[in-house]
Amino acid sequence: MHCLSSAWVHFRNLEPRRTEWSLGLNLLIGANGSGKTNILEALHLLGGWGPFQGSRALADLLSWQASERTSRVEGRFGGEETLRVEAQIRSRIVLRLDGRATRASDVRARLPLLAFQPADLALVEGSPSTRRLFLDRLCALLFPLYALRLHEYRRALRQRVCLLRQRRDPSLTTKLLIPLGGWLWSARSSAVELLRLGLDRTGDLLPDALDVTFHRGGSQGVDEPERDLAEGLRFTADRERSAARVFVGPQRDDMALRSRGREASVVFSRGHRRRVAVALMLGAAWAVERRLRRKPVLLLDEVTAELDEEGRDRTFAVLQASSWQVFAATAGGVAYEWPGAVWMIRQGEVTER
């Protein structure tokens, strides 16, 4: 899919104009604070993902200068199908697809959009939670029920911790956690398999061989996910009670990254770790295209900034070969040749260079 045009009213600092985007690579250039990230965030909303900072940041989306209490973002999309998506933002976001109110998960399935932010560059050396978040976003695109199941699992987990803290019997939540956690483990494991295939499409962007494996948190080594989780909960029951914490389950998963038998975070230099992170992002986009049979739209905020010339050239080569639509943002000027359209952002106003 690709965004043909977008428009916004009372959205952060953005001037209310319609912009007709290039169907290939779009580079947004502007000084710090000019509104580049706000543009990416507006597209993020249209893709059914909500604000970058989560739903608690909803109030901040409305322009501080607005006299009204609603902001609106609209986009026209083409490619595998033609869609008009509208997001109306007040105390919550109402999404409309071709004029009809719809769920965010439906928009995500029809308009796959992947956003990568500077924090994703720490995918290799960051904590397991960084990689879990990356996997969660990928899974939410690959499996329509994923976001709902994850939400239900987290709720059951909170209930269990509450019961443990109150020194009450947590077994009621076991019945909820096992099927939900087992399902999440299967989904994440399938996503990592698809990601591995996707990485094969990133050519020589990876600086060296990379093994990606999914690790279930607190696994007892049982093949079948639900039985594995049940075993784990049984095995850690005493520790759970004394620490009032849950030691087994998707909340403790990780995606291990190794190169020739060694930890990727140790083998690769900082610059090469950034290349691996970008390769993982692009591998994820291939995984999405393969499963959904739709080209994803990519939002890249400053992700090529830390790459050297070779890393950048190889990233551009993958992007051009994929023919995905890309919105990349970068502060200041660019000292390299950008193989696509360039847009200047000044105080919330977009003009083509």
Ligand SMILES: Nc1ncnc2c1ncn2[C@@H]1O[C@H](COP(=O)(O)OP(=O)(O)OP(=O)(O)O)[C@@H](O)[C@H]1O
């Ligand atoms: N609700 C709002 N109303 C008006 N302006 C806002 C609102 N929320 C944020 N801003 C302003 O939007 C400006 C642009 O923010 P944005 O994060 O898009 O900048 P950027 O171009 O990505 O900058 P950087 O290169 O530093 O990342 C900020 O200066 C901020 O003060």
